[in-house]
Amino acid sequence: MLMSLLNHFENLLDPKNHAGAKTPANDSATRPVTMASQVHLTIHYRQVGSTIELREPTVLAGAVGDHVTIPWVVIPGYVLTEITGFTAFFPAESGPVYCEYSPQIAGPVIVYHRDTQGRLLEPPEVLTGDINADFEAYALADNVDQVVGDAVQTGQFTGHSQTIRFTYQLNALEAGTPPDQTEYIEVLVPKSVYLDPTATSPLADVLPAHTFWRVYTLMRETVTNQVWLNLGGSQWITADQTQRRHTMAFLHGPDQLALPSLHFAQTNTPMRAVGIATGGSDGVTLWSAPYGHINGTRLGSGSRLKITSKADLDDGSSWYQLKSGDYVMAQYVEL
Structure with a gap:
């Protein structure tokens, strides 16, 4: 709507659409312009249906018949919807022009921070502001040196929601010391199992609550400090909602855990x-x-x-x- 409105007024301003028209401007070359012959146009920027001025009016001065260039102004939080008193040339008498704006809510900007595996490092950030206003989105302060691309992204609020993405190349894992092999961990709640700590989705099966497992490898994510436990092979779980145990309740004694005695020549x-x-x-x-x-x-x-x-x-x-x-x-x- 705004573009069609502006196009209409630009056509009125185009000299080709007024070729041959006899206006006072045709005679301006033969008569001097004096202060007395100047007229003034006051451009008001108001909210639709109100006398509220959204910014200071602009006053234009010129000779009768001269072309008028009205300054179109972008006002954060508003869109231009109507122009009253528009003229392509300075009229014989001074008068006002009203640029009327309607308030409009801008769509939010959603900012995601993910590592190269696609995992969220923090909950999404939501930026809000006035339509047409500028915004800046920043990378995580503790990971600026690990950003792939720009650490600051800029844009302008529009009538639609927008998405900003920051991707981080992380030194994700460091090895830790697993518990002694005479100890166990108890899974306190049903736990998802992953092929490895970098997997983005779990396996189909879930470990039942209150089952006991040995831990063979321990890894820690250097950024989130998330601890991962390897339960043997390609079975990894996060350490949250687990409890270290010195004995296993389902065994009568530790001797039952001894490996069978194998004798080969x-x-x-x-x-x-x-x-x-x-x-x-x-x-x-x-x-x-x-x-x-x-x-x-x-x-x-x-x-x-x-x-x-x-x-x-x-x-x-x-x-x-x-x-x-x-x-x-x-x-x-x-x-």
């Missing part, structure tokens, strides 16, 4: 080599002996290993003995 071959652990994100398990007791710590992937011997068992498995005396399965070591 083995052939030991002395060797000297350096290998690299390749156990993926979960790392590599350390054993006291082939199929012996699991030590409490795990080696991270990429760790350098000093190998002193190799054990080949008659079940087809191969093991490397490290300089520390611990064993690792050969399939998780690259020589």
